[in-house]
Amino acid sequence: MEEASALFTVGPVEISAVTLSSWVIIALLALLSWLATRNLKDVPGPLQCAAEMAVEGIENFIAGTLGKEKARKYFPIFATFFIFIIVSNYSGILPGAGQITGFAVPTACLSVTAALGLIAFGTTHTLGIRERGLGHYLKSFLKPFALMLPLTLIEQLIRPLSLALRLYGNMYGEETVTHELYNIFPILLPLVMNVLSLLFCMIQAMVFTLLLAIYVEEATAEEE
Secondary structure, X not given: OOOOOEEEEEOOEEEEHXXXXXXXXXXXXXXXXXXHHOOOOOOOOHHHHHHHHHHHHXXXXXXXXXXXXXXXXXXXXXXXXXXXXXXXXXXXXOOOOOOOOOOOOHHHOHHHHHHHHHHXXXXXXXXXXXXXXXXXXXXXXXXXXHHHHHHHHHHHHHHHHHHHHHHHHHHHHHHHHHHHHHHHOOOOHHHHHHHHHHHHHHHHHHHHHHHHHHHHHHHHOOOO
């Protein structure tokens, strides 16, 4: 659940539990990436094998929307979103998560999901401009009719808000329900919820990544 109070300060900057948890997750992912790729072998070890399976799985997933060529081209973007979100989601399953001082689930915090939504928004339009050119990209907002421009702009502005609120609402709700069940039935039901969360957390990461892939495909599609 979201933790807004500051744990400590670095100069004038207050560091909250959400910020600290995000830093820890990023550091762990960076360390695992380095360990998995520092000594690549033809016959991979367990860590390299797991990394290769993850890469292949994510690439195949987004290729269903973007096609193989674009999936490989934009793979680092989608993999970064997916891996950070799913690891953040799964961090809530750790024993005591959301209750231990100094730890909070990043994706159960609106400020984190809003940042992810804004980054997704900027990424979509940056790729659209880079692939199609500024002029052609801006003209695409006038199709199929110029009178649709206001609605098209509203739709574009709603997209990052939708991404942020969907992920935040689902994860915050899941964290809240699990926490309350723990208070009422501290032995059995929280365990059941944690098992269900394994599937639920993956679905939320997949939905966010899939929607971003749809937006990118729309922004970078060649004109007919």
